[in-house]
Amino acid sequence: MNIELTAQQKALQQEVREYMKTVMTPELLEEIKIPEFKEGGGPEFRKQYARMGADGWIGLSWSKALGGKELSHVEQYIFTDEVVRSGFAYPFLTTESTTPVIAANANAEIREEVVGGVKQGKVVIAIGYSEPNAGTDLASLKTKAERDGDDWIINGQKMWTSLANYADYVWLAARTDPDESKKHKGLTMFLVPTNIEGFSLTPVHTLGVRTNATYYSDVRLPDKYRVGEVNEGWKLITGQLNIERLSLFTHGQVDSLYQGVCEWAAETDAPQGGKLIEQPWVQHNLATVKSGLEVVKLICWKQVWAMDQGPLNMADASVAKVYSSEFFVELYRLLLEVMGQAGTIATDSKGAVLKGKLEFRWRVGPVLTFGGGANEVQRDIIAMAGLWMPRTR
Amino acid sequence: MNFTISEEQQSAQQLAQQILSDFTEVDKLKAIEQQQKNFDADLWQALAKAGLLGLDIAEEQGGTGLGFYSLTALCEEIGRTVAPVPIIPVLVSAAGTLRRFASDTQKDQWLPGIANGTTLISAALEEYNNDDPTTPSCSAQKMEGGFAISGTKICISEATSVTRILLSAHTGDELVVALVDPRAAGVTLNPQLVSTGETRHELVMTKVQVPTEDIIATGSEALAAMNWAHQATRTALAAVAVGLCDKMMRITGQYTSEREQFGRPLATFQAVSHRVADCYIDVECLRLVTQQAASLIDEGHPAKDAVQIAKIWCGNAAHRVSQAAQHCHGGTGVDRDYPLFRYCQWARQIELTAGSSAQITGELGQAICAEYLSTTT
Ligand SMILES: Cc1cc2nc3c(=O)[nH]c(=O)nc-3n(C[C@H](O)[C@H](O)[C@H](O)COP(=O)(O)OP(=O)(O)OC[C@H]3O[C@@H](n4cnc5c(N)ncnc54)[C@H](O)[C@@H]3O)c2cc1C
Numbered sequence: 001m002n003i004e005l006t007a008q009q010k011a012l013q014q015e016v017r018e019y020m021k022t023v024m025t026p027e028l029l030e031e032i033k034i035p036e037f038k039e040g041g042g043p044e045f046r047k048q049y050a051r052m053g054a055d056g057w058i059g060l061s062w063s064k065a066l067g068g069k070e071l072s073h074v075e076q077y078i079f080t081d082e083v084v085r086s087g088f089a090y091p092f093l094t095t096e097s098t099t100p101v102i103a104a105n106a107n108a109e110i111r112e113e114v115v116g117g118v119k120q121g122k123v124v125i126a127i128g129y130s131e132p133n134a135g136t137d138l139a140s141l142k143t144k145a146e147r148d149g150d151d152w153i154i155n156g157q158k159m160w161t162s163l164a165n166y167a168d169y170v171w172l173a174a175r176t177d178p179d180e181s182k183k184h185k186g187l188t189m190f191l192v193p194t195n196i197e198g199f200s201l202t203p204v205h206t207l208g209v210r211t212n213a214t215y216y217s218d219v220r221l222p223d224k225y226r227v228g229e230v231n232e233g234w235k236l237i238t239g240q241l242n243i244e245r246l247s248l249f250t251h252g253q254v255d256s257l258y259q260g261v262c263e264w265a266a267e268t269d270a271p272q273g274g275k276l277i278e279q280p281w282v283q284h285n286l287a288t289v290k291s292g293l294e295v296v297k298l299i300c301w302k303q304v305w306a307m308d309q310g311p312l313n314m315a316d317a318s319v320a321k322v323y324s325s326e327f328f329v330e331l332y333r334l335l336l337e338v339m340g341q342a343g344t345i346a347t348d349s350k351g352a353v354l355k356g357k358l359e360f361r362w363r364v365g366p367v368l369t370f371g372g373g374a375n376e377v378q379r380d381i382i383a384m385a386g387l388w389m390p391r392t393r
Numbered sequence: 394m395n396f397t398i399s400e401e402q403q404s405a406q407q408l409a410q411q412i413l414s415d416f417t418e419v420d421k422l423k424a425i426e427q428q429q430k431n432f433d434a435d436l437w438q439a440l441a442k443a444g445l446l447g448l449d450i451a452e453e454q455g456g457t458g459l460g461f462y463s464l465t466a467l468c469e470e471i472g473r474t475v476a477p478v479p480i481i482p483v484l485v486s487a488a489g490t491l492r493r494f495a496s497d498t499q500k501d502q503w504l505p506g507i508a509n510g511t512t513l514i515s516a517a518l519e520e521y522n523n524d525d526p527t528t529p530s531c532s533a534q535k536m537e538g539g540f541a542i543s544g545t546k547i548c549i550s551e552a553t554s555v556t557r558i559l560l561s562a563h564t565g566d567e568l569v570v571a572l573v574d575p576r577a578a579g580v581t582l583n584p585q586l587v588s589t590g591e592t593r594h595e596l597v598m599t600k601v602q603v604p605t606e607d608i609i610a611t612g613s614e615a616l617a618a619m620n621w622a623h624q625a626t627r628t629a630l631a632a633v634a635v636g637l638c639d640k641m642m643r644i645t646g647q648y649t650s651e652r653e654q655f656g657r658p659l660a661t662f663q664a665v666s667h668r669v670a671d672c673y674i675d676v677e678c679l680r681l682v683t684q685q686a687a688s689l690i691d692e693g694h695p696a697k698d699a700v701q702i703a704k705i706w707c708g709n710a711a712h713r714v715s716q717a718a719q720h721c722h723g724g725t726g727v728d729r730d731y732p733l734f735r736y737c738q739w740a741r742q743i744e745l746t747a748g749s750s751a752q753i754t755g756e757l758g759q760a761i762c763a764e765y766l767s768t769t770t
Contacts, residue, residue: 001402001462001688002395009394074394266765277765283758290757291682291702298681305396319677322670376663379670386673387646389660 003301005078013078019057020086023048032089033348039209040089040124041166048088053121058095066103067119073304077246081300085252091163092247094118094125097240098171102191105228105236114169114191126167128158128192128214129237136374138173139184139234143216145174152190152226154198154219161214164201169193170214173237176230187233191225192216208363245317245372246304249324251297254331257361258289260354261335276338285334292327299323315386318378325368325375332362396684402463405448409470412439417474419732425477431591432551433477440478441510449489454504461489461625462691465632465683472636475735477591479515479550483507485629486516486622487559494570494610494618503557503572514572517546517560517596518622524748526561526619531598533562533569539604540569543579545597548746552582552594557607560596561619568615572607573598588742590735624700625690627747631683631707634743638679638710641718641736642672649721659721668717675710682706701757708750711740 005013031042040049052058061076062068071079076096083090099118102125103111117123134141143156154174164170170192177186192199198219201212228236265277265286276282299320306312336343339353347356369375383389398406416436425433440446449464450456464484471480488507491500491514506512518526531544542562549558557572575582579601582594610618646669649659659665686703689696715737719726726733744750 001398001684002692003685003688004694005394262761262765263769266762266769275766277762280755280758283762284754286761287705287754287758290698290761291705291754294685294699294702295678295681295706298685299678301394302396302681305394315673316677319674323674323678376667379667380663382670382673383646383660383666387643387669389646389650389666389669390658391661392663392666393657393661 003298009074009078012075013082016079016082017085019055020082020088023052023088024086028088035210036165038089039163040091041163045089049090049124050121052090053119058121059099059119061096062100062103062119066115073246073307074301077250077300077304080247081250081252084247084250085256091124093127093244094123094167096247097243098125098127100243101236101240102171102227105189106191107224110191110224110227117168123169124163124167125169125171125191126161126164126194126212126214127240128161128164128170128172130160131157132159136370136377138237139187140180141173141175141187142180143172143174144178145176145188145190145221147176148220150223152221152223154190154192154216154221156216158214158216160204160211161201162209162211164194164212164214165203165210167194170199171240172216173233176233182231184234186231187237188230189227189233189236190221191227192219192221193225196221206363206367208360208367241373245321246300248368248372249296249300249320249328251293251300254296254328255293257335257354257358258286258293258331260357261338262286264353265338282338285338289331289334292331296324296327313385315382318373318381318385321373322375322378322382325372328368329362329365332358332365336362398466401459402466405445405457405459405463406466406470408443409440409445409467412436412443412445413470413474413476415439417476422475422477422732422735426590429592430551430554431477431589432479432554436476437478438510441508444508446484446510447508449484450492450504450508451500454492454500455508456504460691462687464489465629465687468629468632469636469639472633472638472739473640475637475732475739479513481626481629481633482515482550483513483555486518486626487514487557489625490516490559490570490618490622491609493621494614496609499606499609506556513551513555514557514559515549515551515555516622516626517549517552517558517573518619518626518747519547520545521547524623524746524752526623527568527616529561529563529568531560531562533564533571534600535564536602539602540564540571540608541600541602542569542571542573542598543600545595547595548585548587548593549596550591550593552596558596559609559622561615567612568619569611570609570615570618571603572609573601573603574607577601577603588745589738621690623747624686624696627700627704627707628683628686628690628696630743630747631679631703632687634707634711634740635676635680635683637736637739637743638672638676638714641714641733641740642669642676644733644736645669645672645718645721648725652725665721668721672714672717675714679703679706679710698757698760701753701760704748705750705753705757708744708753711744715740 027044031037031044059068060071103115131141145152145154172190172192173187175186176188198217201214204211204213268276270276303320336358342353345352346359444457447456448459449461452458533540533542561570579599581597584592585595587593649665652659682703686699689699725731
C-alpha cells in the first residue's frame with residue numbers, strides 16, 4: 001500500500017503542465033472569449049489541437065498498432081488531469097472514448113480516415129445518443145436507419161449533440177430494427193460526416209455551455225460509415241460511456257479552483273481587519289473543500305490503478321461518478337460563498353475573481369449529476385452490484 | 394502508487410477474521426456485556442497466540458514487525474465485529490508509541506509482554522475539552538529520581554487492570570511522556586460509563602511519583618511522541634470506523650432485502666436502496682482517506698493533513714451510516730436483541746474520541762490559513 005505518485009509519474013505531470021502552458025497561447029485566450037468559440041472550434045483552437053497531434057500528445061493510451069504509446073491508465077490519467085486543468089477545450093470524448101471504440105470496430109478505410117485524423121489533431125467527433133424523448137432511458141431512442149442497397153437512410157432528431165457545431169462527425173446511435181420492443185438489441189452505431197446532405201443543426205443555449213439539436217433528414221450514408229455489426233451497437237455505447245467518466249471528474253481542475261480561492265482569500269482584506277482567510281467561517285469552508293477534494297484525488301487514482309490491474313468493479317465506478325459529481329456542485333458553492341458578491345461577477349467583467357471561472361463552473365455543475373449516467377441509476381447499480389440488493393421498481 | 398496489500402498483510406487479516414468471527418457471536422458478546430469488565434480476555438489470548446498483538450512490535454521484542462498499516466487492518470476487523478478488546482489504547486497509542494520513542498531497555502521491559510498477551514498498558518491521551526496530548530494541562534514537576542505528575546485524564550480503557558498508563562504532562566518548559574502505575578500513591582480512578590456501554594475511568598493524579606525508568610521521553614522527543622500517538626490514534630479510530638460502517642451498511646442491505654412491507658422487499662423502494670447506496674459511498678470514501686493516512690504513517694512520511702482528513706470523514710461517515718442503518722431498520726434496529734445497536738454505540742464513541750469532525754475541520758482550516766498567509770504576500 002503506497003498512495004503517492006512515483007518520481008517518474010511526477011515528472012510526466014510536470015512535463016504535461018509545462019507543455020499545456022504553450023498550448024494556451026495569448027491568441028487562444030482571446031479566442032475563447034468569443035461565445036461561439038468558448039467550447040473550442042475556433043481557428044486558434046484548431047491550430048493548437050493539430051500542434052498537439054504533431055507533437056505526439058494525442059492517443060497516448062492507444063495501442064502501438066494505432067500509433068499510440070500504450071500508456072498505462074495511471075499515466076493517461078495524469079495527462080488528462082493536467083490537460084483539463086490547463087483549461088484547453090481538448091476533445092477528450094473524441095480522443096479517449098469514441099476513437100478507441102471506432103478503431104476496434106470500424107472497417108479499414110474509415111479507421112484510416114477517422115482514427116488517423118484524430119491522431120493528427122484534425123478530427124473532432126460529437127456524440128449523438130440523446131434525443132428529446134430518450135435521456136436516461138437511452139435504449140428507447142427512435143432515430144432510425146434503414147438499409148437501401150449499399151447505403152443507409154437516416155431520419156430523426158438528436159438532442160444535446162455537444163460540439164456538433166464544429167465537429168467533423170457525429171457518433172450516432174440509430175435504431176436499425178424497426179421493432180421498438182427490442183430496445184437496446186435493435187441499435188447500430190454510425191459515423192455521420194457533418195457536411196453530408198440532410199444533416200442540420202440548431203444551437204441550444206444552456207445555463208452554462210452551448211450545445212445543439214441535430215436533425216437527420218433522409219441522410220444517405222454509405223455502409224462503410226457503419227461501425228460494428230448491425231443491431232450490436234449497445235455494447236459500443238456502454239463501453240464508451242465507462243471511459244467517458246474518467247475524463248469528466250479529474251482532480252486538477254477543481255484543486256486549482258480551491259488553490260485559487262485560498263490565495264485570493266489570503267490576499268484580500270477582511271472588513272474586520274486582517275485577511276479574509278483568517279475568518280473562521282472562511283477556514284471552515286476551505287477545510288471542508290479540502291477534505292472532500294482529497295477523496296476526489298484518491299478515487300481517481302484508485303480507479304485508474306484498478307483499471308491497470310483488470311476490469312473495473314461496477315459499484316466502484318458508480319461510487320466515483322456519484323461522489324465526484326455531487327461534490328463538485330458542493331465545492332462550487334463553498335468556494336463561491338467565500339467570495340460572496342464578488343463570486344457573482346462574470347468573466348471579463350471588472351472585479352471578477354479567478355477570471356470568473358467559478359461564476360461559470362456552477363452553471364455546468366448540475367449537468368454532471370443527471371448526465372453521464374444519472375446518479376439515481378448509479379445508486380441503483382451500487383445497491384445491486386455492491387450490496388446485492390434486489391432491483392428497485 | 395500501489396493499492397495492493399502484501400500477502401503477509403492479507404494473511405494476517407484473514408487470520409484475524411477467523412479468530413474474531415469465532416469470538417464475537419452474539420451470545421458471547423452478550424455474556425461479556427454481563428461481566429463487570431467489557432473485555433474478552435480469552436479473545437485477547439487468542440490474538441496473542443496468533444501473533445496479532447505484535448503486528449506493530451519489532452521482532453526483537455517478540456512481534457512480527459509487519460508495521461502500522463497491518464495494525465490498522467486489524468483495527469478494521471475489530472470494528473467489523475465490535476470485538477470487546479482494547480486494541481487502540483494498548484496496541485496503537487501505547488505500544489506503537491513505545492516502539493518508536495522508548496529506550497531499548499523500556500522496549501525490552503514492556504513490548505514482549507504486550508506482544509504475548511501477558512502485559513497490558515493503556516494510554517490516556519485525553520483531558521476534559523482537550524484531545525491533544527501535545528498540550529496537556531496535567532503538570533509534571535521534576536524531582537529526585539523522576540517526576541511528580543498532577544492533573545486529570547479521562548475515559549481511559551482498562552485503567553483498573555493495566556500495569557501502566559501512558560500519558561503526557563508538562564513542566565512549564567517542556568513536555569514529558571510517562572508511564573504511570575495506576576496503583577501508585579496519589580492516583581484515584583473514578584468510573585465513567587460511556588456510550589459504548591463499557592465502564593472507563595477518570596484518572597486523577599495528585600503528585601504521583603513516576604521514577605526515571607518510567608519516563609519515556611522529554612522535550613522535543615516527547616512532543617514528537619505525542620504527535621505520533623495523536624495521529625496514529627486518530628487513524629486507527631478511522632480504521633475501526635471503516636469496519637463498523639461497512640458492517641452496518643451490509644446488515645442494512647441484507648435486512649431491507651428480506652423485510653417486506655406493502656407486499657414487496659423494502660430494498661425495492663428506491664428511497665430505501667439509495668439511502669444504503671449512500672452509505673456505500675461514504676464507506677468507500679472513508680476507506681480511501683484512512684488507507685492514505687495509515688500508509689503515510691507506516692512509511693514515516695508526513696501525515697498531518699491526511700490524518701485530519703481521515704478523522705473528519707470518520708466522524709461524518711460514522712454518524713451518517715449509523716443513522717441510516719437505524720432508520721432503514723425501523724424498530725428492529727434499536728432492539729437490543731438485534732446486533733445493530735452495538736455498532737451505533739461504537740460509532741458515536743469513535744466520532745467523539747480524539748477530536749470531532751467539527752473541531753478538526755477547524756484545525757485544518759487554521760492550517761490552511763497559515764499555509765496561504767505564509768506563501769502569499
Ligand atoms: C450541456 C449538456 C450537454 C450534453 N451533451 C450531450 C452529448 O454531447 N451527447 C449526448 O448524447 N447527450 C448529451 N447530453 C444529454 C445528457 O446525456 C442527458 O441530459 C442525460 O442522459 C439525461 O437525460 P434527460 O436530460 O433526458 O433527463 P431524464 O432522463 O428525463 O431525467 C430527468 C430526471 O430524472 C432522473 N431519473 C432518470 N431515470 C431515473 C431512474 N431510473 N430512477 C430515478 N430517477 C431517474 C434523472 O436523474 C433526472 O434527475 C447533454 C446534456 C446537457 C445538458
